[in-house]
Amino acid sequence: MNPESCTLRLAGLRKSYRVGEASVEALKGVSLDVFSGEMVALTGPSGSGKSTLLNLCGLIDKPDAGSRELCGTAINGLDEIGLTGLRREKVGFIFQGFNLVPVMTVFDNVEYPLLLLGVPAPARRELVMTALQRVGLEAFARRLPDALSGGQRQRVAIARALVKSPALVIADEPTANLDSTTARQIVDLLHELAHERNASVVVATHDERMSSHCDRVLHLIDGELQ
Numbered sequence: 001m002n003p004e005s006c007t008l009r010l011a012g013l014r015k016s017y018r019v020g021e022a023s024v025e026a027l028k029g030v031s032l033d034v035f036s037g038e039m040v041a042l043t044g045p046s047g048s049g050k051s052t053l054l055n056l057c058g059l060i061d062k063p064d065a066g067s068r069e070l071c072g073t074a075i076n077g078l079d080e081i082g083l084t085g086l087r088r089e090k091v092g093f094i095f096q097g098f099n100l101v102p103v104m105t106v107f108d109n110v111e112y113p114l115l116l117l118g119v120p121a122p123a124r125r126e127l128v129m130t131a132l133q134r135v136g137l138e139a140f141a142r143r144l145p146d147a148l149s150g151g152q153r154q155r156v157a158i159a160r161a162l163v164k165s166p167a168l169v170i171a172d173e174p175t176a177n178l179d180s181t182t183a184r185q186i187v188d189l190l191h192e193l194a195h196e197r198n199a200s201v202v203v204a205t206h207d208e209r210m211s212s213h214c215d216r217v218l219h220l221i222d223g224e225l226q
């Protein structure tokens with residue numbers, strides 16, 4: 001594939017966590033290229049390093065060794081400000097626990113990434129309502145997250161992730177605890193995001209309903225890609 005269509009390049013990533021005196025080696029040298037328009041599933045047993053790898057992909061955490069490149073920018077050379085700017089512009093996150101701000105309305109939750117990017121108010125309104133329509137929740141814009149079902153909250157989280165049209169979407173167990181119909185909607189939305197908007201989607205999942213719809217399925221065992 002054309003290297004220019006490569007959203008994310010990971011080479012030799014290692015990551016350990018200190019637990020008291022001991023050290024847990026969570027990733028033992030992971031290399032991976034993710035291309036635009038591609039939806040990749042990351043599977044593997046509990047504790048195999050999926051969330052650790054996603055956090056490195058999404059620039060939330062730093063590796064102990066190895067290199068990363070996001071949309072052609074080498075991450076190792078960036079300071080904290082450069083890192084934050086790149087993450088805000090390029091990466092959307094979807095977590096199992098939704099991570100919505102409970103005191104903010106659905107609209108305000110989805111708008112927040114655009115505020116951070118300094119998008120002017122009229123454009124923000126338009127983008128937020130388009131994203132909410134996309135996930136079928138435009139009628140819920142003024143509600144608080146508490147007044148929504150789990151599946152609706154996850155759709156708000158997806159609207160928040162896609163509102164800025166990120167190059168890379170990271171999703172950690174996005175269908176855990178959701179019923180089949182809702183899980184299917186989430187899979188379809190992520191799929192469209194990758195294929196219609198040419199984004200790269202990396203999704204950690206134990207859920208066969210999810211991985212069977214991905215373009216590529218990767219297995220992580222004990223901190224190594226198989």
Ligand SMILES: Nc1ncnc2c1ncn2[C@@H]1O[C@H](COP(=O)(O)OP(=O)(O)OP(=O)(O)O)[C@@H](O)[C@H]1O
Nearest residue numbers: 017018019024026045046047048049050051052053
């Ligand atoms: N903050 C942390 N401090 C110490 N150890 C950690 C920390 N986060 C993860 N680990 C350890 O690193 C390893 C990989 O954890 P990780 O959360 O990446 O696994 P996972 O594949 O996402 O698991 P799950 O499917 O249960 O979500 C595990 O041994 C875990 O105990």
Ligand SMILES: [Mg+2]
Nearest residue numbers: 050051052204
């Ligand atoms: Mg995990």
